[in-house]
Amino acid sequence: MAEKRLTQNIQKLDENKHEIALSTKDLHVSYGDHEAIHGVDLQFERYKITALIGASGSGKSTYLRALNRMHDNIANTSVTGEIYYRDLDINRDNIDVYEMHKHIGMVFQRPNPFSKSIYDNITFALKRHGLRNKKQLDEIVETSLKQAALWDQVKDDLHKSALALSGGQQQRLCIARAIAMKPDILLLDEPASALDPISASKVEETLMELKKHYTIVIVTHNMQQAARISDRTAFFHLGNAIEYDETRKIFTRPKVKLTEDYVSGHFG
Amino acid sequence: MNDPIRESMLKKSKAAKRETFGKTISFLAIAVIVAVVAAIFYFVASKGISTFTQNGVNFWDFLTGSTWNPGSKGADGKPLVGALPMILGSFFVTILAAIIATPFAIAAAIFMTEVAGKKGTKILQPVIELLVGIPSVVYGFIGLSVVVPFVRSIFGGTGFGILAGTFVLFVMILPTVTSMTVDSLRSVPRHYREASYALAATRWQTIYKVILRSAMPGILTAIVFGMARAFGEALAVQMVIGNAFTVPNSLTTPASTLTSVLTMGMGNSVMGTLSNNALWSLALILLMMSLIFNLVIRWIGNKGGNTK
Numbered sequence: 214m215a216e217k218r219l220t221q222n223i224q225k226l227d228e229n230k231h232e233i234a235l236s237t238k239d240l241h242v243s244y245g246d247h248e249a250i251h252g253v254d255l256q257f258e259r260y261k262i263t264a265l266i267g268a269s270g271s272g273k274s275t276y277l278r279a280l281n282r283m284h285d286n287i288a289n290t291s292v293t294g295e296i297y298y299r300d301l302d303i304n305r306d307n308i309d310v311y312e313m314h315k316h317i318g319m320v321f322q323r324p325n326p327f328s329k330s331i332y333d334n335i336t337f338a339l340k341r342h343g344l345r346n347k348k349q350l351d352e353i354v355e356t357s358l359k360q361a362a363l364w365d366q367v368k369d370d371l372h373k374s375a376l377a378l379s380g381g382q383q384q385r386l387c388i389a390r391a392i393a394m395k396p397d398i399l400l401l402d403e404p405a406s407a408l409d410p411i412s413a414s415k416v417e418e419t420l421m422e423l424k425k426h427y428t429i430v431i432v433t434h435n436m437q438q439a440a441r442i443s444d445r446t447a448f449f450h451l452g453n454a455i456e457y458d459e460t461r462k463i464f465t466r467p468k469v470k471l472t473e474d475y476v477s478g479h480f481g
Numbered sequence: 482m483n484d485p486i487r488e489s490m491l492k493k494s495k496a497a498k499r500e501t502f503g504k505t506i507s508f509l510a511i512a513v514i515v516a517v518v519a520a521i522f523y524f525v526a527s528k529g530i531s532t533f534t535q536n537g538v539n540f541w542d543f544l545t546g547s548t549w550n551p552g553s554k555g556a557d558g559k560p561l562v563g564a565l566p567m568i569l570g571s572f573f574v575t576i577l578a579a580i581i582a583t584p585f586a587i588a589a590a591i592f593m594t595e596v597a598g599k600k601g602t603k604i605l606q607p608v609i610e611l612l613v614g615i616p617s618v619v620y621g622f623i624g625l626s627v628v629v630p631f632v633r634s635i636f637g638g639t640g641f642g643i644l645a646g647t648f649v650l651f652v653m654i655l656p657t658v659t660s661m662t663v664d665s666l667r668s669v670p671r672h673y674r675e676a677s678y679a680l681a682a683t684r685w686q687t688i689y690k691v692i693l694r695s696a697m698p699g700i701l702t703a704i705v706f707g708m709a710r711a712f713g714e715a716l717a718v719q720m721v722i723g724n725a726f727t728v729p730n731s732l733t734t735p736a737s738t739l740t741s742v743l744t745m746g747m748g749n750s751v752m753g754t755l756s757n758n759a760l761w762s763l764a765l766i767l768l769m770m771s772l773i774f775n776l777v778i779r780w781i782g783n784k785g786g787n788t789k
């Protein structure tokens with residue numbers, strides 16, 4: 214399938230002024246014969262929140278999932294191009310994906326805690342990586358739950374099933390679970406879309422707090438959310454990154470007509 | 482006042498009548514099934530109990546007695562109807578077969594769902610389903626001509642016995658347990674896998690700690706289902722177990738199971754006599770056991786459902 218390049222305005226970050234935590238160069242994702250992402254170059258700045266917005270089917274989630282190679286286990290899906298993390302192209306066969314996942318964490322659209330206790334949900338990954346010290350585990354559980362703004366609500370119920378929590382609490386548990394690994398980068402795929410407004414705003418607050426320690430890339434359908442919490446926004450359309458700039462510029466003075474139409478609600 | 486819409490709503494329409502008709506039919510079908518099941522229970526129970534009520538056999542003696550010879554009486558004048566050898570035989574072959582089959586079934590199911598791609602599953606699925614469909618007499622025949630000589634050449638003796646029965650049952654229940662395990666692994670939500678991978682767990686860690694854990698109620702159900710099938714299997718077991726009414730003291734000496742005694746004895750006894758009633762009592766025990774297996778399956782299912 215031929216590439217469908219559209220008019221673009223991608224702001225390039227000056228690497229002397231901004232610390233780049235993650236970037237992609239000419240990243241393509243294909244499902245069989247169908248190319249879903251037609252070469253995307255984006256840079257994500259350290260300790261900032263970058264929002265990926267766009268209509269359904271624009272490829273923003275596909276792109277996000279490519280960033281930590283979640284497409285690896287899926288048949289017929291190929292990801293080509295380069296993903297740079299610490300000056301290393303992590304989209305290569307010689308990269309240990311499991312090691313990479315320790316540093317690039319992910320939270321999904323639907324809250325997906327395991328049917329284990331709250332405590333076990335958070336310690337699951339830590340134990341898998343050999344941490345056995347009970348005291349250390351307790352400590353990490355507490356700090357990550359605190360960072361995810363869930364500690365006060367669950368501290369007495371740590372050994373109860375995570376599935377008894379409300380949707381918003383479950384999602385914050387998933388965030389806590391991801392940050393328990395102390396990743397560098399946190400990828401979030403519409404983390405608040407399955408939640409009611411109050412839970413969603415709690416998750417947003419959590420993210421604002423987390424940005425002090427983590428580089429965050431978030432896919433969202435909700436433009437107000439992108440405008441509220443992100444520092445930079447990339448607008449996706451039909452598998453292309455159309456425009457990438459500071460969030461306030463995207464929402465007030467976009468340079469591309471498509472972006473303007475989208476953020477002003479004329480389509481999507 | 483004549484309002485046609487009013488009138489039409491006060492009459493039963495054709496569609497409404499058809500609905501009533503359909504409801505009646507399905508209710509009748511269910512009623513027949515329930516009646517048949519109830520009748521079987523009543524029949525087996527009344528016949529099975531008559532050993533104890535009419536022939537005066539002590540129920541406890543029946544369960545724990547070790548001599549089975551319903552035609553004659555012992556030195557103390559009591560009929561020789563000790564079912565212990567068959568009860569033990571049934572439990573031994575069932576439990577051993579389940580113990581051997583479980584690891585194979587889980588491994589095969591993991592391979593089919595997690596390791597082999599779509600192509601592998603496409604080939605394996607029909608193979609497993611084919612195994613379920615093979616008639617038990619064929620399994621028994623193969624057991625008789627392959628397994629029994631094999632056991633004989635390795636462990637000596639006649640080759641007939643619990644071990645041979647176990648092997649045959651293992652092959653017979655393996656496909657059932659495997660395909661049910663496959664179903665329960667498939668029903669583990671995809672997002673569990675994703676979450677686990679995203680937390681930097683390896684494939685093995687994901688399978689072992691996440692997928693198997695959350696599929697556990699389904700896997701247990703599969704095992705109990707396999708055990709129920711093994712417990713109730715008659716023909717194939719009867720062909721290889723040797724049919725000796727003695728308490729098994731070794732895995733390679735001839736033994737018998739509840740089912741094998743039933744198939745052997747049914748044609749050779751007269752209705753209403755003690756030897757016939759005693760067989761009904763064995764049938765009653767079998768029925769009770771399958772009821773218990775069913776309850777266990779339900780219980781596991783409910784328990785699994787509650788944690789979700």
